[in-house]
Amino acid sequence: xxxxxxxxxxxxxxxxxxxxxxxxxxxIHHMAHPTADVKAVESWHINQGYSAIGYNYWVGFDGTIYExxxxxxxxxxxxxxxxxxxxxxxxxxxxxxxxxxxxxxxxIDIITYVRAxxxxxxxxxxxxxxxxxxxxxxxxxxxxxxxxVRREVEEMMIYNYIDENMPEWAREAVQWAADNxxxxxxxxxLGLTDxxxxxxxxxxxxxEKRG
Numbered sequence: 572x573x574x575x576x577x578x579x580x581x582x583x584x585x586x587x588x589x590x591x592x593x594x595x596x597x598x599i600h601h602m603a604h605p606t607a608d609v610k611a612v613e614s615w616h617i618n619q620g621y622s623a624i625g626y627n628y629w630v631g632f633d634g635t636i637y638e639x640x641x642x643x644x645x646x647x648x649x650x651x652x653x654x655x656x657x658x659x660x661x662x663x664x665x666x667x668x669x670x671x672x673x674x675x676x677x678x679i680d681i682i683t684y685v686r687a688x689x690x691x692x693x694x695x696x697x698x699x700x701x702x703x704x705x706x707x708x709x710x711x712x713x714x715x716x717x718x719x720v721r722r723e724v725e726e727m728m729i730y731n732y733i734d735e736n737m738p739e740w741a742r743e744a745v746q747w748a749a750d751n752x753x754x755x756x757x758x759x760x761l762g763l764t765d766x767x768x769x770x771x772x773x774x775x776x777x778x779e780k781r782g
Contacts (some may be wrong), residue, residue, distance in 0.1 A: 572628035572680040574628070574638050577609055582623040589653070596655040596694040597685055598648045599678075600626065601664045601707035608661065609637050626659035628681050634673030638683050640686070648701050655701070656685050656692075666709030672722045675712060679719055686708050714758075730768065732762020741768040744775035 602612060609631065613624040625646035626639040639645070639659070644701050645656030658681055660699050661663050662668060670678075698706035707713065730737045745763065748754045748771045754761060763771070 572636065572684060574636050574681075574684075575746075577613060577624065577629075577639065578635050580623070581613060581617050583617070584622050586622060586631060586640055588643055589642050589656070591642070591689045592660065592691055593654050593721060594656055594689040595691055596651065596696070596701070597692055598651065598655045598657045598701055598706050599695070599711070599713060600647060600657060600659045601662055601696045602659065603663050603665060603706065603708070605663045605668075606661075607664075609639075612659065612693070613639075614762055616646070617737045624659075625657065628685075629655045629661075630677050630681060631661045632671050632674050634671070634677040636677050648698060651685040651701050656689065658682070659683070660707065660711070662713035665705060666708075667710055672711055672724050676721050678720055681749055683717070683719070684772075728765060731756070731761075732761045733761075741772050744768075744772040747775050747779060 584588075602734075604611075607615075609624070609629050612629070616623070619681050624639040625642060627638040627643075627645045629639050631637070635639050644659045645652050645655075646656055647659070652780075658678070660674065660678065661673075662670070664670070682695060694700075697713050698713065730745075733742050733749070737745065745754065745761070745768065749756070749761070753774070754763065754771065756762070
């Protein structure tokens with residue numbers, strides 16, 4: 572596991588180091604925003620008068636773990652900041668959304684790390700378990716993450732040829748795209764992903780099927 576520094580991190584003044592012997596809990600948060608990255612969240616917090624981003628650590632969709640306040644007192648859970656470590660997660664989990672595998676596994680990694688450096692931790696929960704709030708959202712896989720069972724990274728399907736391995740709904744569109752030079756293969760084939768198939772099909776329907 573690698574913990575990254577926030578690029579050009581903003582810290583105003585001096586942060587207060589945590590006494591790890593007094594850290595009893597880990598608080599899990601979501602951003603309640605579908606796409607905000609760590610720099611956007613940092614900017615929000617600084618503009619609200621915080622000394623730095625409020626979370627001790629922060630995990631992006633791609634699994635990147637950032638050090639926010641690290642082992643200094645956070646500003647994430649009112650009344651508990653000196654006895655907990657807060658971990659923020661990119662995304663809005665108040666709405667149906669499946670957490671990316673990379674983010675989920677990194678969540679397990681940073682929780683494991685915090686438990687190792689703060690041996691007095693006995694409570695791991697969502698923000699809602701420490702005060703009245705809906706955070707980290709109904710669709711955050713909190714119990715599964717706390718269990719520590721990692722998810723397997725799903726292997727991405729690549730379609731190199733317009734054959735029976737390609738979904739039937741996409742074949743006509745991909746053939747049109749190939750005939751019109753929209754996609755060009757290499758010596759190894761077309762190299763299309765499921766997302767590519769969806770985009771090509773949308774383009775085909777928009778251009779060829781309109782009206």
